[in-house]
Amino acid sequence: MNVSRRTLLKAGLAALAVPSLAACNNGAAARGEGEVIYWLWDSAQLPMYTEAAKVFHEQNPQYSVKIEQYGWGDYWSKLVTGFISETAPDVFTSHSAKYPLFADKGQVLAIDDFVAKDNVDLGIYQKGLADRWVGADGKRYGLPKDFDSEVYFYNSAFTEAAGISPEQLNAMTWNPQDGGTFEEVVRRLTVDAKGRRGDQPGFDKNNIKVYGLGYGDAGGADGQTSWSWYAASNGWKYSEGEPWGTKFFYGDPKFTDTIGWWRGLITKGYMPTYAQAKSGVDITTSFGAGKYAITPNGSWMLGTYQTLKGVQTKLARLPIGPIGKRMSMMNGLADTIWAGTTRREASWAWVKFLGSQTAQDIVAKAGVVFPAVSASLPAAKAKFAANGWDVTPFLETVEAGDVFPYPANPNAADVSAVMTPAMDAVLSFDSPLSSLAKANDDVNKILAANA
């Protein structure tokens, strides 16, 4: 070999240096000026957004969109890593639980100027939705793309066997003292190992074959799919100044009474114990296996319930509570722009397009979510109906305005770090209801410290 060691050493160092230098390039310069990178987490919506991107490119040939999809579990940590390393996507799907913190840290772009400049009509959206994306600082951070609400998904074979009609299911009442007709229905739907119903003599609450009511978790700080509508229809509010809570009310008797009644269903044998409910893959799997007669859930789960082949699933309204009406949480998603984007105009053009009826018609036709634009809703309804779903129970509360927002908060992660274990402990009867007052104090301390 003629090559000297020195040359080898130099070559070796050079070889090492090349990839490390190349790695410094975050890729922003490598793509075209008009190319926007867009992230979403729902794989079921990927085809619609791919189609929307195609239409967008046809209408705006100077811009194009590259869509990347990551599952919910990876999505947020990947996004945060992207913020830090300045490689975040230009536009991404955002959630009301998450964007307040991003806004607080200056990671998402306020779009007020764009909205004003282009005269975007915010009246085309479902009532109240656009305002969800106005942050605590009064600035707007996104245009709504869809919305969701909650109902009961029930196993119609079980209700028929129990002699409960759809009319009965859709006219249930509830109160925190005796649970109203809702509890009667749940009691009747609960069947023990010997086939005796909850309202029949000899019912063995310790050996249950089918639970009347299922639940996925203790609900944490929001209770979105577990207890939120009971508490709301009992006249309870999460916080002072919804949705931007400055002081929470988890110690309020209206709330603790609700939770006390709810966890009482476990004692009565109508719901599985907390350990049993949490020791499962998830609530829909158990429902699909015929273990639950009724499971509350959100509209985004329609697709999942559709895949449960072993059961006949139908939808029923939430019960009317002490305040005399049904209440549902209404939450939704929006597309937000990363503050560090180098393509503001292109990003805004894409966000504006996704917020338009043209784009939402495409989304609606697939029948996966409810579009935020009211005029696009009939298309979604039609598609859901074609899939065998009568989605009226989801839409009634929304159309009547009997909805309440997701408890948004820049400290949402800290709040749920307190409330999740606290609710878990109450539901598993490890802590008394009164412990919620202490948890509420902890939550308010966090808010006061960060105010």
Place this chain on the structure above:
Amino acid sequence: MTAVTNAPPEKRSHGDQAPPKPRRRLGDLKVAMVFLIPATIGFVVFYIWPTLRGAYLSFTEYSLLEAPKFNGLDNYERMIHDSFFWNALGVTLEYVAINIGVQTVLAVAIAMLMYRLTKSITFRAAILLPYLVANVVVALVWYWMLDFQVGIVNQGLTWIGVDPVAFFGDSHWAIPTVAGINVWRHMGYTALLVFAGLQTIPTYVYEAAEVDGASELKTFWRITLPLLRPVLVMVLVVTMIGSFQIFDTIAVTTQGGPINSTRVIYYYIFERAFTRFDFGYASAMAMVLFAILAIVSLLQLRLLRAKESDLA
């Protein structure tokens, strides 16, 4: 922390050649550098630098999205009053005790069986199989199998007349369940390490024992275990460090719950750093974990006299 093994320099075996003239020492150094540089760069970039930066960040308030602000020992002071931190340490210790205890006993037992009963390569490969499956996959598959209502394990329990167990949902069962899953995954691998250690024990000591009429059990306690000690210590140190760092199984199954019963220290650090953006505090906890691991490893090496073998 890396384990350094000092292999004695082997004698050159080219008997027919004259031994090479002693070279200038620096001449070797240059070549040695070339070979060392890649590893050193990796070590500095991926270990030393992050460790130093982590140590620095542990003295700051750092939300990841804003520049770190120096705040002295505040994070460490907070830690003393943070009941979640102490709970996390307790839960981690419980996990390590169950995981390492059960795993080591089973690994030694399996290794002994392999050593005394079969030398079959197929068997050795089979015993390693769980280790070849990715952690997350193992956790998910067990999560399904241990489901309270539809899982196969609880179906089996019902058939033999045992009440189903809420493996992941009951706060008393959750940590033993997670520990058990990881024992299942790692025991084969650990057994192979122990098995390799067994093979270093010379057969003449066993022959002598046999001549003296020692029973199988006595041979194990008096000969195998003492002579296995140096290998066993290494295995213990390495598996224990790994065990303290339990994260993935928790992240894909219980995520810290029910209540706080599986919020192990690594998971708590992750939560603080990446979901609550409290990176400074998370770094401080990571430094404490680092110190704990260093002390535990040193103690083990010291107390169990890892350097000496009873053979000498």
